[in-house]
Amino acid sequence: MRGYVEMFRLGKTYDTHRGPVVIVEEFDLNLAKGEYVALLGHSGCGKSTVLTMVAGLNPITTGGVVIDGREIDGPGPDRGVVFQSPCLMPWMTALDNVMLGVNQVYSRSSKRDRIDLASYYLNLVGLGGSLNKRAKDLSQGMQQRVGIARAFALRPKMLLLDEPFGMLDSLTRMELQEILLEILMRDKVTTVMVTHDVDEALFMSDRVVMMTNGPRARVGAIFSLPFERPRQRADVLDHPEYYEYRGKMIQFLEEQDHKKLQAEANARQRVKQSTPAETEPTAASV
Template identity: 90%
Template structure:
């Protein structure tokens, strides 16, 4: 089935001193327009590698990515990216940080229109009274709001989130989750989010893609969630299937742990056998 976003046989291999290492292999995923999908898996399984390939920031080794009928060949304003750290220019104001991208993408728009666009999204994320505060004077949560506004202000076809709330306290995290979902519903932006938080994935997503352990990570399971939009946190938690899905996702992660332990034990046993064989030979 074709989708608004198509990732087909996506793979990433790095050359090392010990030979090529395949990080992601045969990763296939299609997204419909406006869909929100989370990539969930253990640290180091290749989630961020997939995201940076889709963003055009990491060269694709095999396969490809098509967005709205066009195969990507590098970064572009059709994809907005929000990282765990917002990477703002600390000496610039919140408005000036958002204007950096707006000025590059909307070259033909008037200065006033560009400023209004940046101000609009800063207001949406709750920073209407902090437009002229320098980034270095903002709290971590406020800086991440600037990062979200900066991504949305480019009016991207796709939003890519790499653990965007990972450095925030729980209250700020929940508040920003809800603000983000409100904007996504309004703008109907197709979204992929990398997370290691099961509850975050359940609350935010239409589908959750579970990734197997790396190396050679791929899609291990996909869960389609029945929760209605707009999302109300209390309703999601009270949904009769919430804890069933939560249990299945945790079980998948635990199964990956067991597979890793087994593989590590087999490697140690093989290494011991090789050492014994070498000792016998000498």
């Protein structure tokens, strides 16, 4: 079945001094328009590699990505990206940081319209009173709000989130999760989020895509979640299937842990078998 976003046989190989290393292999995933999908897996399994390939920031080795009928060949304003660190210009104001992208994408619009667009999204993330504060004077949570506003202000077809709440305290993280979901409900932006947090994936996503361990990581399992939108955290936690899905995801991750430990043990055994055994000195050699 074709989707609004199609990732087909997506793969990434890096050349090293020991030869090519396949990080991601045969990654297939389709998304419907407006769908929210989380990529969940252990650190180093290739989640961010997939995300940066879709963003056009990392060259694709095999396969491809199609968004709204067009195959991507690099970065573009049709994809907004929010990283764990917002990467703002510290000497510029919150408004000016958002305006950087708006000025590029909407250069034919009037200056007033561009300012209004940037201000609108800064207001939505709760920074209406901090438009003219320099980024270096904002808290970490406020800086991430600027990063989210900057991505939405481009009005992208797709939003790509690389652990956007990973550096925040728990209260700020929960608040920004809810703000993000409110904007997504309003703008209907197709979204892929990388996370290693099971509860975050359950609360925010329509589907959770579990990735196998790398190298040669691929889709290991997909869970379609039954939680209705708009979402309230208490309703999700009280849903009769919440802990069933949570248990399945944790079980998958534990199975990946077991496979990793088994692979490491097998590798050590092969090294041991290939190492010549020390021999006792013979009488003739003494």
